[in-house]
Amino acid sequence: MTPDPNPVGVALRDPKRVMQLARMGSFHQCRLSFMRILLRRLKSESWRFTRPGFDINAKGVGHAVYTAHGPDHSYSLVAFAHDLPPEKRSDRVIATAWDATFTLFDGVPDKADIDRLRLNIPKQEAGRVTGRELSVSRANRSVRLFDHVVNSLAAGQQPDAGRVRDVGYLMRTTAVYGSGKLGAADREHTAGRPELRAPFQIEMLSVFLTRAFVLDLVEHLAKLRAPDTAVVLEPGLRRSFGIGNSTGLGLAPFLMNHPVLLNNWIAAREQALARVRSLPLASPEDVARFHHFVQRAQVNAATWHSEHPVQVEKLTGLRADLETLARHLEANPPEGDMPWNRLWLWAEQALGLEGQEQVLSLLLEPYGALVDDLGDQMDADEAKAFGIDGAMNVSTLRALSEDIYDWALNIDWATADAQARVWYTSEEKLEPRLGERAEEPIEPYEQPLCPGRDAARMYTDLQGETDGPIAGFLLRHPKHRHIVRRVQIAARYPYAEIRDNTISADMLPIDLLRAKLAYFGATHFDPRSDRWVRINMFRNAPFPQDLAQGEADDWTLPPLKEVAS
Amino acid sequence: MSWSMNEVEVLAKKAARGAGQSWGLAEETGKAVRMLAGQGIEATGHLATLLKANDGVAFHTIAPADPDGVWSASGGQLCPLVAGACLSDRAAEFGVDRDLTLDHIAFPVFLIPFAQAVARQTGRTIRLNWADVYVFVDGALVWVDGNVQSLSISVVVSAEVSAVDNTTGRALDKTDRAAMTQIAAAELTGFAQRTYAPATDASRLAGAGAGLSDND
Numbered sequence: 001m002t003p004d005p006n007p008v009g010v011a012l013r014d015p016k017r018v019m020q021l022a023r024m025g026s027f028h029q030c031r032l033s034f035m036r037i038l039l040r041r042l043k044s045e046s047w048r049f050t051r052p053g054f055d056i057n058a059k060g061v062g063h064a065v066y067t068a069h070g071p072d073h074s075y076s077l078v079a080f081a082h083d084l085p086p087e088k089r090s091d092r093v094i095a096t097a098w099d100a101t102f103t104l105f106d107g108v109p110d111k112a113d114i115d116r117l118r119l120n121i122p123k124q125e126a127g128r129v130t131g132r133e134l135s136v137s138r139a140n141r142s143v144r145l146f147d148h149v150v151n152s153l154a155a156g157q158q159p160d161a162g163r164v165r166d167v168g169y170l171m172r173t174t175a176v177y178g179s180g181k182l183g184a185a186d187r188e189h190t191a192g193r194p195e196l197r198a199p200f201q202i203e204m205l206s207v208f209l210t211r212a213f214v215l216d217l218v219e220h221l222a223k224l225r226a227p228d229t230a231v232v233l234e235p236g237l238r239r240s241f242g243i244g245n246s247t248g249l250g251l252a253p254f255l256m257n258h259p260v261l262l263n264n265w266i267a268a269r270e271q272a273l274a275r276v277r278s279l280p281l282a283s284p285e286d287v288a289r290f291h292h293f294v295q296r297a298q299v300n301a302a303t304w305h306s307e308h309p310v311q312v313e314k315l316t317g318l319r320a321d322l323e324t325l326a327r328h329l330e331a332n333p334p335e336g337d338m339p340w341n342r343l344w345l346w347a348e349q350a351l352g353l354e355g356q357e358q359v360l361s362l363l364l365e366p367y368g369a370l371v372d373d374l375g376d377q378m379d380a381d382e383a384k385a386f387g388i389d390g391a392m393n394v395s396t397l398r399a400l401s402e403d404i405y406d407w408a409l410n411i412d413w414a415t416a417d418a419q420a421r422v423w424y425t426s427e428e429k430l431e432p433r434l435g436e437r438a439e440e441p442i443e444p445y446e447q448p449l450c451p452g453r454d455a456a457r458m459y460t461d462l463q464g465e466t467d468g469p470i471a472g473f474l475l476r477h478p479k480h481r482h483i484v485r486r487v488q489i490a491a492r493y494p495y496a497e498i499r500d501n502t503i504s505a506d507m508l509p510i511d512l513l514r515a516k517l518a519y520f521g522a523t524h525f526d527p528r529s530d531r532w533v534r535i536n537m538f539r540n541a542p543f544p545q546d547l548a549q550g551e552a553d554d555w556t557l558p559p560l561k562e563v564a565s
Numbered sequence: 566m567s568w569s570m571n572e573v574e575v576l577a578k579k580a581a582r583g584a585g586q587s588w589g590l591a592e593e594t595g596k597a598v599r600m601l602a603g604q605g606i607e608a609t610g611h612l613a614t615l616l617k618a619n620d621g622v623a624f625h626t627i628a629p630a631d632p633d634g635v636w637s638a639s640g641g642q643l644c645p646l647v648a649g650a651c652l653s654d655r656a657a658e659f660g661v662d663r664d665l666t667l668d669h670i671a672f673p674v675f676l677i678p679f680a681q682a683v684a685r686q687t688g689r690t691i692r693l694n695w696a697d698v699y700v701f702v703d704g705a706l707v708w709v710d711g712n713v714q715s716l717s718i719s720v721v722v723s724a725e726v727s728a729v730d731n732t733t734g735r736a737l738d739k740t741d742r743a744a745m746t747q748i749a750a751a752e753l754t755g756f757a758q759r760t761y762a763p764a765t766d767a768s769r770l771a772g773a774g775a776g777l778s779d780n781d
Binding site: 128130187189388389390430442445447448482 | 572588628629632656686764767
């Protein structure tokens with residue numbers, strides 16, 4: 001089941017190669033990341049930004065409204081700021097209070113809307129919203145940085161640049177809920193609007209406006225505290241604050257629960273790579289731009305910090321790979337026939353996974369005109385692919401299983417390591433968790449998040465079935481409906497299935513998290529455990545009011561003048 | 566209180582799983598309830614009643630025993646979700662003319678979403694009939710002719726499914742918010758709870774992301 005080759009001849013990468021957890025856990029943001037798609041649109045369509053409300057007292061309590069006006073619709077972030085006792089601050093799903101809570105409202109809210117939202121948004125999952133609300137989210141302060149910044153600004157000084165660089169954000173979101181959760185509008189309600197067709201645009205817009213709010217908030221609090229001496233942040237430093245995010249297991253099942261969507265994300269990026277690789281030649285300008293981005297990627301790798309041993313090793317590898325890349329480019333400038341393809345083929349042999357995936361992102365950077373349109377292909381009509389085709393033959397199902405799940409059929413599922421983990425939902429605030437099968441009584445609650453093992457079980461039951469439509473097999477073995485559907489989806493959508501054991505003893509949930517977060521456009525992945533990662537969103541991005549005059553899409557890698565100290 | 570379609574679908578799916586359906590069938594149950602909600606047909610109460618009746622009941626006793634003949638269940642009453650899945654699995658049989666009779670089936674309204682899938686796959690219009698109501702699905706819309714109240718019947722002696730060439734009656738309006746009574750929500754939530762593992766201190770610490778303190 002190889003994907004169709006690119007029209008000019010370079011084939012898309014084999015899903016068996018791409019859809020490995022270790023590689024997915026090495027994805028980097030790129031031109032097709034959702035934050036970047038958003039900002040390019042906000043600029044190209046000349047969106048206007050207003051702040052119809054800002055009412056926050058010296059204790060940091062109150063509300064604010066930030067509105068983004070597009071050609072057809074307006075969207076308003078309604079923010080509620082709270083006075084949170086430090087002992088209540090937690091990023092976990094089980095938290096019940098936060099420093100700030102938000103909703104993205106469809107339109108501009110009136111007073112009645114704000115009063116209703118004030119009763120519900122601060123409660124998050126314990127409240128209700130309506131079809132006028134598109135997303136619900138919350139954020140907590142960085143204890144290390146928030147007070148330091150307010151205090152510094154109040155005293156008339158800029159905060160310490162090193163501390164700012166170490167943390168990178170003043171607040172981090174701990175969940176952003178869309179798609180009908182808590183009663184909010186379903187994705188289908190707004191997916192027809194051109195500005196919301198690309199994935200997660202609502203959530204990305206919400207975070208973009210949240211960042212604007214948070215920066216205004218610290219300057220406002222400094223001014224309230226010391227009206228005579230307070231200053232605002234210096235613009236370059238101000239832009240260096242992103243919004244952090246604390247991402248845990250809630251995000252991990254998403255990629256497995258949305259196979260068609262996952263396929264479309266991956267296929268778009270693979271298609272982009274194939275287009276660049278297929279270019280017959282590279283202009284000197286494009287080569288110079290590529291060099292420029294390689295250097296910025298080196299700065300990025302140098303300033304990317306983590307203490308987690310897995311990430312430390314990956315970063316060591318990435319820095320070495322970028323050095324290898326730089327030396328290779330010096331000795332082998334991209335010239336002649338299909339230079340990017342030759343570079344890519346070299347990278348696949350010479351670099352590790354982090355390096356290869358970084359090179360992929362870098363190859364796209366000079367070629368927005370060639371690849372940005374692929375953003376239109378990243379949404380999915382999942383309903384269309386949902387129905388099982390009961391007319392498929394048993395022999396076809398068997399052959400598909402042997403092709404797509406060959407790796408799973410070769411695993412001995414009876415060993416303890418192969419099925420060491422169980423994905424489940426805790427009754428405690430419905431928090432998604434990953435447990436140890438042998439140590440906790442959680443197997444009865446196992447979620448269907450191990451397609452490999454399920455395919456192997458289905459394949460075993462297929463032995464001895466006479467050929468004919470699988471409808472009969474399904475009636476006799478109803479427990480295989482889920483995996484049969486997945487096999488049929490993966491047959492039509494080559495990148496739909498992760499070709500790796502998702503319940504093994506050594507599986508790293510952060511690989512799943514990073515893959516999704518890279519598509520969001522997040523940077524500075526900082527794992528705090530094997531199942532929890534801190535990231536930064538919109539770091540160095542323009543603010544809403546900057547979009548009209550300045551660049552909208554040149555912020556995901558640090559500028560060259562920023563040098564790590 | 567209005568619900569999003571996503572909430573109703575997810576609750577129905579989890580409830581169906583909690584009541585013993587396989588995950589695959591539970592996913593289809595969720596989609597079926599969502600589809601009906603989108604046509605203004607509030608099926609969550611029916612689902613709660615159906616799940617209570619079939620709680621712990623063996624699959625083969627509520628499934629069609631002989632899919633090539635009249636569909637009837639060895640236990641005496643067909644589950645419409647099981648029969649519906651069986652129907653959509655055999656969609657190809659409705660590409661040509663095929664008349665299907667289902668014998669003693671609960672809440673036949675749940676056949677509608679599966680018949681819609683058959684209509685989409687085959688390009689045919691499918692007609693369902695029980696008691697004094699006719700339902701037509703043409704791949705996009707749902708048409709009702711006859712007594713609309715009969716959509717809510719909890720069990721019928723027989724229902725007919727056939728491929729036809731025309732629709733009659735009135736097309737139902739679509740909606741994008743779902744209705745669900747508090748009672749139905751509570752009953753479905755009760756079943757859904759069975760899919761959640763009881764919390765323990767150990768699982769709280771080890772199972773998720775941050776430890777108890779994650780301040781930075």
